[in-house]
Amino acid sequence: MYDIQLNESGTRHLNVTEQNLQTIRKYGLFDGLVGSTGYITEAELDKLKLNIRSLIASMAENSKDLLDLCIDVIYHDKMKAYGLKNLIATYSQWAANASNVTEVE
Known part of the structure; x- marks a missing residue:
């Protein structure tokens, strides 16, 4: 956690x-989310929410994992641009550690 x-x-x-x-x-929810400036604003959070809505609407299979992410994290009532910035940083660190573990195995 x-x-x-x-x-x-x-x-x-x-x-x-x-x-x-x-x-x-x-x-791939963060792929191409942040623009070339690197700043994360409420616009990026709104873009992420719209992308997720579109994914859920277009999916034929079970999207429970995506719905859980929405409920628990993305649509959390206190989630703002600052939180998204920290979520992206946490994800980047997690992804780097996960790829290091994969390389060692």
């Missing part, structure tokens, strides 16, 4: 599970 900070003052936190991070990887 990973803890991400949702606001600058540090009063809001969210727990992200390994399954949540695997779902982000499975669907």
